[in-house]
Amino acid sequence: MKHKEKPQILKCPYCGRTAVLRKASDIYEKALDEYLYVCSGYPECNSYVGVHSGTFRSKGTLANGDLRHKRIEAHRIFDSIWKHKIMTKQNAYRWMQDIFSLTTDQAHIGLFSEYRCDCLILECRKVLENNHITFV
Incomplete structure (x- = not known):
């Protein structure tokens, strides 16, 4: 390096x-x-x-083990939104900023608490369900 x-x-x-x-x-x-x-x-x-x-x-x-796992889970479901082409990756991050009133610098799952991860997971599930996509 x-x-x-x-x-x-x-x-x-x-x-x-x-x-x-x-x-x-x-x-x-x-x-x-x-x-x-x-x-x-x-x-x-x-x-x-x-x-x-x-x-x-x-x-x-x-992050400890619990928070690392929660962040991984949040990233997986969040990424599925742009990978399923519901939004572009850039628009998905803007959407995240809007729903949580975050700045660009704050809109990183690696900065999120377990609570914020749970909230993001819930919001992402809504988006996926509205687009008839099942997330496992």
Whole structure:
């Protein structure tokens, strides 16, 4: 990875420790050429977040297992809206911004709480049902 930027300084929202940049393969136990910000209290504190490829920019906030799974679920159903061509990807993000009164910077599932993920999942289900698409 070629970087001119410095790693971010992120604090764990669960235990307050500083996150450290680690290879994803240290956590996932498979050969991945990706990085994560991992709570320095890992594995006792199981919070981490992915990093955008080729950068030190986090994909959101550190999350424990429950929140990571909720964000994955929210992303899957949200992405199905534009993948089924109900809206373009850009319009789907604008729709998300509108229903939650978010700025462009705030409209990232990687920043969402479990509650906001649940709300997004509910709204996405409505859109899919209105378009006669069943999401499993």
